Amino acid sequence: MANQILVLAVLTMTSLTCTLVIAFEPSPLQDFCVADTTSSGLHIAGNTSNPLGVRITPVNVAQISGLNTLGISLARIDYAPWGVTPPHTHPRATEILTVLEGTVAVGFVTSNPDNKLISKVLNKGDVFVFPVGLVHYQQNVGNGTAVSLSSLSSQNPGVITIANSVFGANPSISDDVLAKAFQVDKSIISDLQIKF
Structure with a gap:
C-alpha cells in the first residue's frame, strides 16, 4: 500500500511538472x-x-x-x-x-x-x-x-497623452460627462476642448 501511495505521489508530481512545462x-x-x-x-x-x-x-x-x-x-x-x-x-x-x-x-x-x-x-x-x-x-x-x-x-509601446485623449477625442466626449468627471463648469470643458 505504501508503494502505491509513493507511485501516486510521483505521478502527481510528474503531471504537475508537465503542466508547468506546457504552460510555459x-x-x-x-x-x-x-x-x-x-x-x-x-x-x-x-x-x-x-x-x-x-x-x-x-x-x-x-x-x-x-x-x-x-x-x-x-x-x-x-x-x-x-x-x-x-x-x-x-x-x-x-x-x-x-x-x-x-x-x-x-x-x-x-x-x-x-x-x-x-x-x-x-x-x-x-x-x-x-x-x-x-x-x-x-x-x-x-x-x-x-x-x-x-x-x-x-x-511598439504606444502612447496615450491624457489631455489629448480626454479633451481632443473625435467625436468629442460629452461636455456633461467631462464636467461631472472633473467637477467643473461646462464652459471650462468647452474651452479645453477647443485647445485640443
Missing part, C-alpha cells in the same frame, strides 16, 4: 529582419520650439522594422528650459529614463484607490523607472536645455 510561454521572437536593424540621428538635438517645449525622437518598430518581436525600443527626449512631456501612459511598456544632460523632474501616479504621486528630480546620469500603463510626466526644471534617453520594454 516561449519567446515571441520568430525571426528578425537583417535588412533594417539600424537607425541614425539620435545625436542630433530635436527642435523644441513648440508649445510644450519638448521634442521626442522615437526609435521603435515604425523606424526600424527589425525591432519587430524583439520587445525593445528607445526615445530621445529634448527639453527646452521648463519644457514638459505632459502626463501620458504607455499601455504596452515599462519605461526606464536616463538623464543625459540637465535637470529633469519626473513622476508617475500609482493606480486607484491610492493615486500616490511618486516623483523625483533627476540630474545627469540619474535613472528613473515608469511602470507599464501608469500615468507619468517629465519636465526640465533648469534654465538650460535637457536631454534624456528612454528605453521601453516593447517594440
Whole structure:
C-alpha cells in the first residue's frame, strides 16, 4: 500500500511538472529582419520650439522594422528650459529614463484607490523607472536645455497623452460627462476642448 501511495505521489508530481512545462510561454521572437536593424540621428538635438517645449525622437518598430518581436525600443527626449512631456501612459511598456544632460523632474501616479504621486528630480546620469500603463510626466526644471534617453520594454509601446485623449477625442466626449468627471463648469470643458 505504501508503494502505491509513493507511485501516486510521483505521478502527481510528474503531471504537475508537465503542466508547468506546457504552460510555459516561449519567446515571441520568430525571426528578425537583417535588412533594417539600424537607425541614425539620435545625436542630433530635436527642435523644441513648440508649445510644450519638448521634442521626442522615437526609435521603435515604425523606424526600424527589425525591432519587430524583439520587445525593445528607445526615445530621445529634448527639453527646452521648463519644457514638459505632459502626463501620458504607455499601455504596452515599462519605461526606464536616463538623464543625459540637465535637470529633469519626473513622476508617475500609482493606480486607484491610492493615486500616490511618486516623483523625483533627476540630474545627469540619474535613472528613473515608469511602470507599464501608469500615468507619468517629465519636465526640465533648469534654465538650460535637457536631454534624456528612454528605453521601453516593447517594440511598439504606444502612447496615450491624457489631455489629448480626454479633451481632443473625435467625436468629442460629452461636455456633461467631462464636467461631472472633473467637477467643473461646462464652459471650462468647452474651452479645453477647443485647445485640443
